[in-house]
Amino acid sequence: MMLIHCPHCGARDVTEFTYGGAGAARPADPAAADDPQWADYVYMRDNPRGLHDELWQHSAGCRRWIAVRRNTLTHDVIATARPGELPPR
Amino acid sequence: MALCAPPSNPNTLIVKYSIVSLLRNAFSHHEQWPLAWRSPPPKPEYDVVIIGGGGHGLATAYYLAKEHGITNVAVLEKGYLGGGNTGRNTTIVRSNYFLDANAHFYEHSLKLWENLSADLNFNVMFSPRGVLNLAHSHADLEAYSRRGNAMRVNGIDAELLGLDEVRRMVPLLDCSAEARYPVMGGLLQRRGGTARHDAVAWGYARGADSRGVDIIQQCEVTGFSRSGNRITGIDTSRGHIRAGKIGLAVAGHSGQVAALAGLRLPIESHVLQALVSEPVKPVLDTVVTSGAAHFYVSQSDKGELVLGGDLDMYNSYGQRSNLPPVEHAVQSLVALFPCFSRLRMLRTWGGVMDMSMDGSPIIGKSPIDNLYLNCGWCYGGFKATPASGWCFAHTIAQDRPHALNAAFTLDRYAQGRVLDERGAGPFAWAH
Numbered sequence A: 001m002m003l004i005h006c007p008h009c010g011a012r013d014v015t016e017f018t019y020g021g022a023g024a025a026r027p028a029d030p031a032a033a034d035d036p037q038w039a040d041y042v043y044m045r046d047n048p049r050g051l052h053d054e055l056w057q058h059s060a061g062c063r064r065w066i067a068v069r070r071n072t073l074t075h076d077v078i079a080t081a082r083p084g085e086l087p088p089r
Numbered sequence B: 001m002a003l004c005a006p007p008s009n010p011n012t013l014i015v016k017y018s019i020v021s022l023l024r025n026a027f028s029h030h031e032q033w034p035l036a037w038r039s040p041p042p043k044p045e046y047d048v049v050i051i052g053g054g055g056h057g058l059a060t061a062y063y064l065a066k067e068h069g070i071t072n073v074a075v076l077e078k079g080y081l082g083g084g085n086t087g088r089n090t091t092i093v094r095s096n097y098f099l100d101a102n103a104h105f106y107e108h109s110l111k112l113w114e115n116l117s118a119d120l121n122f123n124v125m126f127s128p129r130g131v132l133n134l135a136h137s138h139a140d141l142e143a144y145s146r147r148g149n150a151m152r153v154n155g156i157d158a159e160l161l162g163l164d165e166v167r168r169m170v171p172l173l174d175c176s177a178e179a180r181y182p183v184m185g186g187l188l189q190r191r192g193g194t195a196r197h198d199a200v201a202w203g204y205a206r207g208a209d210s211r212g213v214d215i216i217q218q219c220e221v222t223g224f225s226r227s228g229n230r231i232t233g234i235d236t237s238r239g240h241i242r243a244g245k246i247g248l249a250v251a252g253h254s255g256q257v258a259a260l261a262g263l264r265l266p267i268e269s270h271v272l273q274a275l276v277s278e279p280v281k282p283v284l285d286t287v288v289t290s291g292a293a294h295f296y297v298s299q300s301d302k303g304e305l306v307l308g309g310d311l312d313m314y315n316s317y318g319q320r321s322n323l324p325p326v327e328h329a330v331q332s333l334v335a336l337f338p339c340f341s342r343l344r345m346l347r348t349w350g351g352v353m354d355m356s357m358d359g360s361p362i363i364g365k366s367p368i369d370n371l372y373l374n375c376g377w378c379y380g381g382f383k384a385t386p387a388s389g390w391c392f393a394h395t396i397a398q399d400r401p402h403a404l405n406a407a408f409t410l411d412r413y414a415q416g417r418v419l420d421e422r423g424a425g426p427f428a429w430a431h
């Protein structure tokens, strides 16, 4: 069973959370971004076999979005934080 | 799940399987059957190297040899044949798609399935027992009649069933007014059904091998050497292999292997699980699916109920099962078929799915001149196996897609030509 440590509520079962995918950064200046930049942001993924920084919502808890660093092969949760506040790798 | 391939025997003779060969081998107690394919060491160079010895890679090699006369071909598999998703899936075969490109492609596949055992001289146990999608609401019925009409316009069989017809067809289904998921009817494709997954890998392997293709197991691709915009060779756990053209057919590991070539793909890897019950006498002679419950069930030839449900819903390369989706599948089974409540579950497993961002596959050229892509199969790639290999072989041999896979290009995402059957948007796990 996968436990995710919500920074606000503590360790909770994965079934309390909704997955939000890789937290890729939006183009900084949306009006200036061209089609290839948007396509890259919307569709292309790194999809690593190993460490992955992602967003989850604690939907059956505090309902806040959190950042999770997880290993996609072992499912180990390495670190959790408020969005944008994961420590550097 | 697949069995390991037999050890190599260089003296393999190709025997046509028939009643005559069966009788002849009965006299030697079935101990003299030749191996179904050779296991040669890799040669230093091939015209075409296919990476991935699942159904898609093996079918590609088969059709390269059979349809295009290209036989200096190797299939490189890091584990054993069919040990990926080919040997882990729930074997449902159908062509009940709404969008034209998907409908024509999957219908071509279904037509190949219908003659596959004869074509391969290998029994893939294709069993067109029908695939029934249950409608639980008026909205479901409307959506299914729309889909069924689209299928019929494309020349594909589809029947919209009312409640009484569903009840007659699946007597054990809870069709009562008190049912947890009330049944209002369903969409039936009678020509759909199931097939034996391992046999598909083995049949294509034998067919390809007999035409000269080298099938090389325990051979993991670990890197590529480049010259300009071409790949010149492949680093593997069994040495360096030069290749004229390279076809990538590694399903859930597409992101990982593409990254070795410096490519990013519109794909995420997610784990999908399935489970089987203890075997029982024949009780269910069709495939039943419920979109509302996110669940489907059929009965295997061995008598087990084969259950499947949702993805685990987060990126994963873990080829194993986790409990929450298993619980969901069992709850759905019991809600639809209360009579199965005392069945024990025998085993569960998982496979890594190559979930594309629009739910449809990619078969085509890549940004690298001599690298071709076959990926993005989501949960539906088993039924695609024959047409996927057929179209991929055409694309590699001719260096351009066939009309049947012309829409499945990598650049469709940037060009806004996505093929999103469900209209679910760019979320890999939502398709």
Ligand SMILES: Cc1cc2nc3c(=O)[nH]c(=O)nc-3n(C[C@H](O)[C@H](O)[C@H](O)COP(=O)(O)OP(=O)(O)OC[C@H]3O[C@@H](n4cnc5c(N)ncnc54)[C@H](O)[C@@H]3O)c2cc1C
Pocket: B051, B052, B053, B054, B055, B056, B057, B076, B077, B078, B079, B080, B081, B082, B083, B084, B085, B086, B087, B088, B089, B090, B091, B092, B093, B219, B220, B221, B222, B249, B250, B251, B252, B253, B257, B272, B273, B274, B308, B349, B350, B351, B352, B353, B377, B378, B379, B380, B381, B382, B383, B384
């Ligand atoms: C639980 C489950 C249920 C499913 N149910 C259905 C269903 O009912 N109907 C349906 O149509 N589809 C279903 N699918 C999907 C279907 O199984 C797949 O889409 C299909 O089998 C993909 O075939 P493939 O040949 O592309 O991939 P695979 O069979 O996965 O083959 C890819 C191969 O590439 C190899 N490989 C990976 N990396 C490397 C490397 N670096 N070097 C060399 N080799 C490598 C792997 O070992 C693997 O054998 C299901 C999948 C799962 C997991």
Ligand SMILES: [Zn+2]
Pocket: A006, A007, A008, A009, A010, A058, A061, A062, A063, A064
């Ligand atoms: Zn919380």
